[in-house]
Amino acid sequence: MMDRKAFFILGFIMFLTMTGYGIVLPTLPFLADNLNLSSVQMSSLIIIWAISQLITAPLWGRLADKIGRKPVLIFGVFGFGVAFLILIFAQSYWQLLLLRLIGAALSSGAQPAVFSMVADQTERKNRSQSIAKMGAVNGLGFLCGPAVGGVFSPFGVLVPFIVAGSLAFITLPFAWLFIKETDFQRENKNPSAKGSESLSLWQSIAMVTKKGYWDLYTIILGLSIAASSLFGLLGYFMIARFDSSPEFVSLAFSAQAGFSVIVQFFFLKKFTDFFEEDTICKMGLIISTFGYCLISISSFEWVAIVGCMFTGFGQALVRPIATAMLSKRNEMGQGITMGLQHAMDSLGRILGPLWGGWVFAYMVSAPFITSAIITALLLLIVMMTSKQPKIQLKKLRQKDTGHKNYHA
Structure with a gap:
């Protein structure tokens, strides 16, 4: 069974990260409006994030199987922070589109790494409950994000992006100090997993x-x-x-x-x-x-x-x-x-x-x-x-x- 403290730390990381994402989503249209973007261009900024994660998430997931969950998680959380903070430097539609693409690519490894850790250390009979709780923490963070963003929006359209990036960076020391690779990743001795190593x-x-x-x-x-x-x-x-x-x-x-x-x-x-x-x-x-x-x-x-x-x-x-x-x-x-x-x-x-x-x-x-x-x-x-x-x-x-x- 997964260590309770480790599970709470992972949940805390996911909560703060998704809170940051929830902060940004309602604020992005105002940043787009400042750049005089059309509704089609605004929609493309949301879609490009999903396209980038569609392409890169399997790559990060495979890397997590090769080098371990913790490095991918750390880099993914770091990528979330970068993804939000670099948006404040965008001066045109194409810059904003490129930065969204890069930010999504950098951050897409966080969620696969977290759920891999949960799956590694949870017995089959309890796995649905553990994954559900982690998903609930994810949803709770996203639910709280717009409310938090509403608090900071009056201070300027860029402030929620700075807050969101800062929240992601705040979680990095917790992940680095308290998450141990050996606590989450089973040794590569599982006989059933041997075939997966040969798969391209x-x-x-x-x-x-x-x-x-x-x-x-x-x-x-x-x-x-x-x-x-x-x-x-x-x-x-x-x-x-x-x-x-x-x-x-x-x-x-x-x-x-x-x-x-x-x-x-x-x-x-x-x-x-x-x-x-x-x-x-x-x-x-x-x-x-x-x-x-x-x-x-x-x-x-x-x-x-x-x-x-x-x-x-x-x-x-x-x-x-x-x-x-x-x-x-x-x-x-x-x-x-x-x-x-x-x-x-x-x-x-x-x-x-x-x-x-x-x-x-x-x-x-x-x-x-x-x-x-x-x-x-x-x-x-x-x-x-x-x-x-x-x-x-x-x-x-x-x-x-x-x-x-x-x-x-």
Whole structure:
């Protein structure tokens, strides 16, 4: 079981880092406005971040398997600080675009390294809960970020960026002093991991299409597309349909993120105690689908907000379970596995807003209808792939028992 102090330190690092990211996101449009950028250029600044992480996250994940988790984590947190601070020097659109590209590339190793550490040192039966708590800390930091940014924005448009970068740098001494490589990374003696050492980068990436991987990576991708379409278009939807105030729009976002954090922190353990992982995924996808449908047919603001609660609830059940199930596959190292997971998440953040923005022009509820369709299709995938012979599950348990005996 993972050391409690180490887990809290990792959570603290992720919280401060994501708080910094949450500070910057609402402030970026004001920096873009100062440079007289168009809405298309503004959107490209958000998309380029996801594109850069899509490309570089698997590279950082593979590097974490080769040189260790701690160096990649340290550099990733450092990259977050640099990513925010260098933006204050941008004087044109192309400079801002380039700096966003560089910043994302430098920082994209942090999350795969953290989740690899959690997976390394957590038993299979407890892994979903540990990953869920780390994801909840991530979400809590992102949730707090805009509020913190609102405090510093009156002091100048660049101040939130300086604060965000400073928060990332503040975490570096904690990571350097308290995180030990041997506390997180298993020795390279695991007999099942020997085959992963011979896999090239492209062979590792191709594992996304292999049996036992493709369905889980598809779930991560689909969830990300659905959620990012929601985040990108929810405000426009509420303004167009209800003429909502900024307070109600903020409340809707907070309801979605808040419910996700609460479920991951306090309720997922209860679900894992009583239900199998694939059953929890099915329940979460049903709840998410209902939430997106509720938003799309809502006639009142409060109905849309309740729909956001359901989507947050459902995502909180499915995402950590799918990530934990990926980490239990032993054909690749944890670093590349988590790096590809982060890449799928980034790809979803690219496709979701693009698709949602396009269909929104034709019908304001279309982004949420398509998100409901996506989660319903994911449910179908889970139902199809969960009908595997029980003997495969027995083999996995026997393999895990064999690893424990080997290490003993």
